[in-house]
Amino acid sequence: MQQVLFYTQGNMKSLNKKLGEQLRKIRLEKGMSQGDIAKKLGVHRSYVSGVERGIRNPTVKNLERLADALGVDPRNLLS
Secondary structure, three states, rough: OOOOOOOOOHHHHHHHHHHHHHHHHHHHHHHOOOHHHHHHHHHOHHHHHHOOOOOOOOHHHHHHHHHHHHHHHHHHEEE
């Protein structure tokens, strides 16, 4: 049976933090800068910085685009 998760405002913030930590970790492992990711996404570097700091709430589409820019499965950004 698949588990259904419900997010409140408090744990959504922790999910954003986790996403940001994973994004930064994977980005650094691949030797990429925030600017490199931003260019691939067509966004400003400050957007990538905001996601990494957990203050931006990316859409599912942008989550997919971030994963694609890093060459990873989107689930890796949330694990």
